[in-house]
Amino acid sequence: MIQRLTDALGADSVLHAPEDLAVYRFDGYATGATPGVVVLPRTTRDICAVMKVAKEFGVPVVARGAGTGLCGGATPGLGAIVVSFARMNRILELDIARRRVRVQPGVVNLDLSTDVARHRLFYAPDPASQRSCTIGGNIGTNAGGPHCLAYGTTTSHVLGLEVVDEHGEVFTTHIDDIGYDLTGALVGGEGTLGMVSSAWLRLTRMPQSVRVWLVAFGDIDSASETVSAILAAGIVPTALEMMDATIISAVEAVYHAGYPTDAAAVLLIESAGFEEDMERCQTDIARIARDHGALSWHAASSQRERDALWLGRKSAAGAIGSMTPNYYIQDVTVPRTKLPHALRAVEEAVRANGLRVGNVFHAGDGNLHPLIMYDKRNAYEVAAVVEAGTQILTTAIALGGTISGEHGIGSEKRETLGLVYSSDDLDPMLRLRDVFNASGLLNPEKIFPSGARCAEVR
Ligand SMILES: Cc1cc2nc3c(=O)[nH]c(=O)nc-3n(C[C@H](O)[C@H](O)[C@H](O)COP(=O)(O)OP(=O)(O)OC[C@H]3O[C@@H](n4cnc5c(N)ncnc54)[C@H](O)[C@@H]3O)c2cc1C
The missing domain is CATH 3.30.70.2740 (Alpha-Beta Plaits)
Structure with a gap:
């Protein structure tokens, strides 16, 4: 199998030395087994060739972006083929007039926004991991991020997909297609429905004005109640994030973001829009915060200060590593x-x-x-x-919530999926998976509880 993959992709695109394979066992959450081989395709045709070899040898295939996933979605089973999209990291087409872009799956999320910033555009879904995670992984998990409160998660920004299916054939979908919305069905597929080889994405125009406020509270309940009150008042900030005292002190120790270390909780609030609307927005949010006992209110006065406040928030998980x-x-x-x-x-x-x-x-x-x-x-x-x-x-x-907001199910939560879905609920999803993945070779042992097929889910 390794020889066949080498013939198709070239020796420098096929890794099989034990020390190379070892690092592909992990993602941000879990340790899987050692894969049999790792391939680094450069083109859609390469992916097709890999899938055909996988099918011929009956070996499972696991798509991998940056491996920052937090549910064991990109971890392989023993001997599997890992398809790393690290080399498929090009922006293929940019349509500024229609605010659309076509990218390969290995493009890093933040690199896309950085690249289109010169046209005053950005890509709205912004996971806190956006400095490393890829568009393919974001599509695989339907990733969210702080700014998805106003702009929506990844699924709201994917216009079309090019996908390599389980037979190594290519199909495309687009939200303008009549009939079933296959694009929507494929987003969040965690690599179980096909491998995304390129994607058309919606870009968003940069707002005229952006305001960022940091509001400190003496207790967590007051901060939480302020969140509910802001949204209940019909105000939808572009981001509304909370950090508690433990996170504040971890971030301050490492990043000196300017968070008040005597607060029990802070809200990082951002609103964006027309300049004249921002004043009213600020007045309304400040009043609600005051009514809920805010200890202090700080408005960032420059882009630099806004960036520092956001860097602290997006680096919080890393900062905890110091504790x-x-x-x-x-x-x-x-x-x-x-x-x-x-x-x-x-x-x-x-x-x-x-x-x-x-x-x-x-x-x-x-x-x-x-x-x-x-x-x-x-x-x-x-x-x-x-x-x-x-x-x-x-x-x-x-409390009426659910077991994943944005990280996905992967291997981590597959056995707990039965807590929210009965086998009757899971059956249509399994049948959808079978349409795209009848062979079961695409990222097996993910999402669905073991035994789900036999209606064993309680
Ligand atoms: C510090 C930190 C902060 C994070 N913050 C957030 C956050 O704010 N919001 C959020 O949603 N997540 C967050 N995450 C989780 C993670 O970054 C996201 O799930 C991200 O979308 C994963 O991207 P990735 O490129 O690393 O994908 P991977 O982890 O490599 O893969 C994720 C899933 O997508 C599949 N996949 C990868 N590429 C493709 C492809 N081309 N075609 C089909 N399937 C594919 C994989 O098989 C796997 O199931 C965070 C993670 C860390 C470590």
Whole structure:
């Protein structure tokens, strides 16, 4: 099989030495098994050739972007072919008039916005990992990000896809196609429905004016209630993020972003639009924050200061690394009005298991990301973090939320999918997967619970 792949792609595009394979076992969450081979295609035709060889040998194929995924989506099973899109990182076409761009899947999310900035355009979905994660991975997970509160997640920005299917054939979809919305169905497929070889994306015009405010609170409940009150007043900021005291001190120690270290929580709020609307927006949000007991209110006065405040937020997970040998990021959603309750439950679950937590999250979406600190060399702490994570999942469901806001299901949450879906719910999804992946070679053992096919899901 390796010889056939080498014949098709060239020796420099096929890795099979043990030390090369070892680094492809992981993503941002999990450790998989050692793949049999890693291929680095340059073109759609290369991907087709890989898929044909995989089919002939009956070997599973796992698509991989940057491997920043947090649910074990890009981890391989033993002997699988990993398809890394690292070399397919070109912007293929840019249509400024229609604000559209066609990119290869390995383009890094932030590189796209940086490249089109000279046309006063940007690509709106901005995961906190945007300095490394790729468009292919974002499409695979339907990634979100702080600014998705106003602009929508990845699925709202994908106009069309070119996909290599399980037979090594290419098909394309576009949201303007009549009939079924296949583009929508494929986004969030986690590599189980085909490999995206290029994508047409919507670009967004930069707003005339951007304001960023940092609001400090003496307790978490007041910050959470402010979030609900802002949205209930009909104001939709472009981003509405919350960080607790643990995250604030971790970020300040490393990045000196300018967050108040005496606050129990801060809200990082951004609004964008026409200059004349911004004054009113600022007045309204400031009044709501004051009514909910805000301790302080700070408006960033320059682009530099805005960038510093955002760098702190987007680097929070890295900053926590200075406080703990390991951390586990949970990803659940709850209705926004249940945020105070959910945050108390997170604290209780983590404390009851003898651990510590920092909370940094997309508060406007009710999308919690508790970062639970532990030491993976300590078996007790490993068991405790699993237990705390499970308790947080079940609490989110009990509050009317769900088990993933944006990171996906992957291998991490496949067995817990049965907590939110019955086998009757899963059956249409499995049948959709079978249409695109009848052979089961595309990223097997992901998303669906083991035994789901036999209606064994409780
Ligand atoms: C510090 C940190 C912060 C993060 N913040 C956020 C955040 O704010 N919002 C958010 O949504 N996520 C966040 N993430 C999670 C992660 O960055 C996203 O899920 C991202 O979309 C993964 O992109 P990737 O290129 O690393 O993909 P990978 O991890 O390599 O792959 C992710 C999934 O997509 C599939 N895939 C990859 N390429 C293709 C392709 N070409 N065709 C089909 N399927 C493909 C893979 O098989 C896998 O199932 C964060 C992660 C970290 C480490």
